Amino acid sequence: MSQALHPMLNIAIKAARAAGAIINRAALDLEVLKVGSKGPNDFVSEVDQAAEQAIIKILLEAYPGHGILAEESGREHGAQHSEFVWIIDPLDGTTNFLHGFPVYAVSIALAHRGGVQQAGVYDPTRNDLFFSSRGRGAFLNDRRLRVSRRTRLGDSLIGTGFPFRKGDNFKRYVKMFEEVMQSCAGLRRPGAAALDLCYVAAGYYDGFFETGLSPWDIAAGSLIITEAGGLIGNFTGESDFLYQREVVAGNPKIYGQLVQILSPYTRVIGEPAAAPAADAPSAAAEATEAFIASAAGEPRPAPAAKKAPLRIRKADLSAAADDAPF
Secondary structure (H helix, E strand, C coil), X not given: CCCCCCHHHHHHHHHHHHHHHHHHHHHCXXXXXXXXXXXXXXXXXXXXXXXXXXXXXXXXXXXXXXXXXXXXXXXXCECCCCCEEEEEEEEECHHHHHCCCCCCEEEEEEEECCEEEEXXXXXXXXXXXXXXXXXXXXXXXCEECCCCCCCCHHHCEEEECCCCXXXXXXXXXXXXXHHXXXXXXXXXXXXXXXXXXXXXXXXXXXXXXXXXXXXHHHHHXXXXXXXXXXXXXXXXXXXXXXXXXXXXXXXXXXXXXXHHHHHHHCCCCCCCCCCCCCCCCCHHHHHHHHHHHHHCCCCCCCCCCCCCCCCCCHHHHHHHHHHCCC
16 A cells, blocks of 8 residues: 555554454364354354454554444443444454355444544455545555446446344335335345445445444445445435444435435434533444444333435435545
8 A cells, every 4th residue: 555544544454454364264264163143144253253352452452542342242342431432343244254255354443423534344355455534535455446427226236235134024125125126237245244335435336225234334334435425324315324224325326316215114213312512422422322232132212203204306416426526
């Protein structure tokens, strides 16, 4: 990489490459791995855990006062109330990895007061590094990334994820897939959301949507997309998506067309509270705690009333497309 990187991004890249080395070594002999299950079709291997430990060690050695939100260990490590939180998925695409299907990645993001500021997604099978710092563009290795220029959904290739957990509403998924498949040129599901989002940023996909995703699946990719000139939000087109278990992304034109199709299928948890006082917990922090409580099966307060779906006007989309840094 020829360009100078933000120091925090450099640490994220160092950690991602260390995790990637662990993953690549393990991929040479998958038969000896110990594999557990977090739920039906939701696997965790000793590689996930070793990669996560390596990442956390590197991050906390550099920034001991930062918080950690990681897929396997939650908020067990790091400072509990820091404004800086590293959001980590040590191996996105574990099922692919365990089958020798070479589509998986390490995803690391740094959020400050709830907003993602640094992002790195490392594909160890291809030695591809997607990365971004807020306001400084998105890159794949040394190449600047831009979202695609396609304007018609009918010409577009769309990425997605299929339901696999017990309790997923398969009928709802089938209806979504039917509508999108009939409206686009093709639908793809490789099985690693962090890479899917990077593929939108690179222009390989024109759009992406999925439900049931966690913050560590999408945090890094979300910044990489916006820095590449794309848009990302929940199914109603709003920016509150990180803890809502639904996400849609794309270049500005395709994003708007996907929102029109997907908004009836929204399952947004609730609206964030009004802006907090300086000494009060942020809405992002509260959303984090609500998400973790939900994942652990703990009760949480009833959600606030949901706003009506955001209506995107053609004029807004045209303006967004004109402002994108192509």
